[in-house]
Amino acid sequence: MKATQRDFASTARRAVDQCGIFFFCGPDEAGASAAAQSVTELLADAGERIEISGGDLKKDPALLGDEARSGSLFGGKRHIYVRANGDEAHEALKTLIETSDAGAGEAAPVLVVATAATDKSRTAKLLEKRKDALVAMFWPPDLGSVAGSVRQMADAAGLRLSGDLAERIARAAGLDVRLAQSEIIKLATYCDASPQSPVALTAEDLEAVGAATEEDSFMPLVNTVLKGETGKLDGELKRMREHGMNPVGVLLAVERRSAQLAQITSQLGPRGSLDGLDRGAKARLGIFWKEEREIQEQLRSWHRRKLDRLGPKLMQLHKDLLGNSQSAELLLAQGLTEIARFAARR
Structure with missing residues (x-):
């Protein structure tokens, strides 16, 4: 299964229901990381988060399967988060798939954010035709798309804001959706906004507690x-x-x-x-x-x-x-x- 940032939102919920491996790649590392966080939030029971580096998996490809099939420290669910560079996780994912196909047992969801990898990489080719895996490619966003994401975040937090304010927040965050999300949370707290009690954000509110201006960025x-x-x-x-x-x-x-x-x-x-x-x-x-x-x-x-x-x-x-x-x-x-x-x- 494949997706891009354009159709990721509509694909993610379906992918969570049928996929156990998620590979997020492309030059927009911020967008890939944000997508991984979205999938984590969509999991019915994400449980404990186990972080593994791509370098560790490259040294020991069997480590991923061992962790994915181990029980949580507290006896509950877990998910595996891998931050890799390029194809560092390729052999580990290949081993995980081979052992799963051989009947090694259920594995926890595995989310890989691969800096410097693309949907043409070996890892993407390994996964893209599988029904139990998602490959999502993220390009650097433009101002309009990030401003649109800011408005969606604001709606979810109970903030009403104009297109101009959304663009200001997007610019101040360097077009990084993770930083923009943290600004929205901060602004919603300041304005005492919630989905049940929406509040209109003003330029004065943004000046008071918002992200730094472009000159101070x-x-x-x-x-x-x-x-x-x-x-x-x-x-x-x-x-x-x-x-x-x-x-x-x-x-x-x-x-x-x-x-x-x-x-x-x-x-x-x-x-x-x-x-x-x-x-x-x-x-x-x-x-x-x-x-x-x-x-x-x-x-x-x-x-x-x-x-x-x-x-x-x-x-x-x-x-x-x-x-x-x-x-x-x-x-x-x-x-x-x-x-x-x-x-x-x-």
């Missing part, structure tokens, strides 16, 4: 890091601390841009240039005119082999931040410094 820091501007980095990290930026939010913005660079690099090939793309092609790659110069400079710092090394680094840093929330700001600063120095190498 994460992107100056993201651009500094990915261009390897080590001389500017201390100032940007200081700004991050002064503005109280969410470390995970900052890292998600870095992950999103790195995924975009990987997609652009793949599209252009070894000798291509952004100058050779027309406006439509740039739009499909998520390149807005205000960001084009920054992206051009970042592409000079990140060829394919360097991007291949960046993906696992970001995954490990993400895991470290989630596991050490009290030290997240320090860990992020250290990680971004390493990445900036690596970007500066030619």
Whole structure:
């Protein structure tokens, strides 16, 4: 079974009823992660969440089947969440399928978010024709689609908002639906809104507690890091601390841009240039005119082999931040410094 972000919402509920393996891929890691969360929420009894890295599965393909068929620590249901890079989970999923077909017993649902993989990857080809698996491909969203998602989230939370406010929230979240969702939750709490008692959101409400404006957003820091501007980095990290930026939010913005660079690099090939793309092609790659110069400079710092090394680094840093929330700001600063120095190498 296959889906894209365009038809995922209509496919997800049916897929949850008949699938045990979910493979979310594509250059929009934020959208893939949000889709995995949606499936988790649709499961009749998601139970305990067991997280496994793609690197661990690559080293030990049998680990996935062992975990998927083990009982929860508390005797209830469980589901397996895998954050992988490319085809790291391929052999583990193949082993899980083979043992299931051989009668090894019922397995817990397995959700894989695969950064740098596509629906043409080996893992996707392994799963796409199976009735018990879903392959969903996610491209970087445009402003209109994220604004539409923001309005759907707001409706579900009991917030009524105009199209202009939805676009402001989408922009401030860097077109990341996970960050937009957290803003909607925050705004609904501030406005004391609920589905039973809807409240109209005003521009004043958004100014009071909403996401940072574009000028105060994460992107100056993201651009500094990915261009390897080590001389500017201390100032940007200081700004991050002064503005109280969410470390995970900052890292998600870095992950999103790195995924975009990987997609652009793949599209252009070894000798291509952004100058050779027309406006439509740039739009499909998520390149807005205000960001084009920054992206051009970042592409000079990140060829394919360097991007291949960046993906696992970001995954490990993400895991470290989630596991050490009290030290997240320090860990992020250290990680971004390493990445900036690596970007500066030619």
